[in-house]
Amino acid sequence: MKKKFNRRTTTLVCILGVCLSACSVLPVSGQKLTPQQNSAILTAKRGGIVELKDFLTEKLPRIEYNKLILPGPQFIISDDPEYIRVPEAIALRENVQPGAVRLYLYNVNGVVEPAKIERKITALIKNTGKTIMHFRMLKYSSQVPSSNYFQIGKQGLADYFASNGEERIRTIEPGQAIAIDDKLEKNVVKYDELVHGIYEFVIDQPGEISILQTAPSIAGPAALKKIKNIIPTSHQNAGRGLFGVSNYQIVPKETYETGKGVAQIIVADGEKDPWVAGIESFSGEQAELAGNYGVMYDIEMKWKSTDGKGLALVTWNSRSANSQWCGGMATSMIISKGKYSEGIIQLPSDRLITKGDPEAIVIQVFPPAKNGEEQTIKLKYSPPGASCLPTPLIFIPVDIE
Template structure:
């Protein structure tokens, strides 16, 4: 994953109320936003800036699953190895798989990357998949990240319940047994499931002929964490946040931005890495779901456009594009999940902005509520600001 670790000084200054910046759309830009389709890229020359005043908010964890992510090391450089091994207790588990076949010495070779779950309890274990997203491995990380996140938000529970005997192990995603992972291809899976026995989850890389069960019996070397690639790995107790603003957004006050997953105003979640027992930090909060509720009103009769942009494009070559997905409440467009951008793979850099929604005023300055489901987009640098722009309708 591609979180950029630059200190976000401007964000910190804005939070202290020491930095303001007047942003107004030109008439032509206003019209461009109003005629744009949802998810479309719109060029706003001279408008986008990291100096946008930030929206003050409260954030608190809400009940959710045990959360496991496998993304450290992101690139598995040896032919056979264990990339993650974590234990979970009975209950709901969210599991985010983000690993790449990185074998290039002495030559590039095809591999399998498989996630196994073993029943470590004393009774048969039932597994029920609540959310299931599997994708064919690819070198197009942006496509996998954007489409995978949108699919996870839309996923519904499966009816099937699998039974696993004590001591037995099965693939979490049986399709991973069939995929051939070529050099530099990403294996991207997003799952949420329920188990009724203690279990152990293992991610491993092996050859094409070996099954996950046999690989789990044979492979013992666990790759060390805290490598140069990847956002983190381990077991985390926080998987969901609720966010609400402490000051009502008013269109008369101009443009403002909600900034989460920046590592400054919104710290990274911490947990534990199972094989070393060390504290784990997830740089980027990838896979964490933010349930956002924002109050707004219009005392000047304007509407409110919600846009986003790739604010980290100048940092380095890894930040050259951004692709995301969100669920947004109704406005000009219907409520629903939208890939960002929708009309192309990524948005590159300012002056490109992506239109998410346009909210209409009530006519009597009545408060309204905007609801969003946001999660930091995999493969993109962070933060990805959510910018609220007053527009003349």
């Protein structure tokens, strides 16, 4: 996963299992739209790109918020190694308990020796309990392997948000392993192609999750019986292991007022919003999920118009100048109703990626309430695979024409 950000230690205060972190407010930037930029935002298509020359900066004032840990599933991610260089190997193995589980699979066929060969990368669950396991998929996102990582990350999130899971219940005998995703069993993964899946399911027996790479002709459960080598973690990618947080709620400390000017919410930066911690079972060491990929953020912001202006929500690739890996950004979100209808939106919607300044993506425009009453913006976000972080959420007062 492409993740370029500056890291430093951030203190996190936990009280009775609820963690709160505050984002400091930066000096007011005084940024204002030109009439032409205001018009461009209002006339843009939903998710479309507009150019905001001399406007976008990382130094915009930040909105202070509380970050609460919400109840959520056990969370596993497989992204270390990102590139699986060994033809036959296990890239992740973790134990899970009865209940809900979220699994985020992000691995690439990286085999070059003895040659670049086609592989299968698949996800398996083994019943380690003493009675039959019942398995039901709650949410599901599975992409066709591709070297277009931006498209996979963007579409993968959109599909996850839209998924309603499955009604069927699969049964697994004690000691038996099955493929979590039948599509992965059929996919042939060429060299440098990414396998991307987000799975949320519920089980009623303890289990063992494995991600492995093998020959396309070999069934995953059969490969699991014969493959013994587990690739050590390198601590160089997003992360691998079982993590203690899967869902956050972001609640600004104060009602946002349009009269105060432009402001932004920033999550998943590794600074004000630290990376979640977990355990990697093979090494027994603490793991860090650099990027918080797969963690779901429910953001709820109250706002009101104090000067008759509406409110535009935009984002941009704020780290585009950091390195060769940050040349593009693409994501998906769920946003509440405004000028455009409520729902899932791919960003950008009019092309694959946004490159960087002066490009901004218009997520939504919120008209002011006729009586000046307080309104609420709701947004669901998860850090997008393959893109640089963070993804700033910029709130801009706009003149509604």
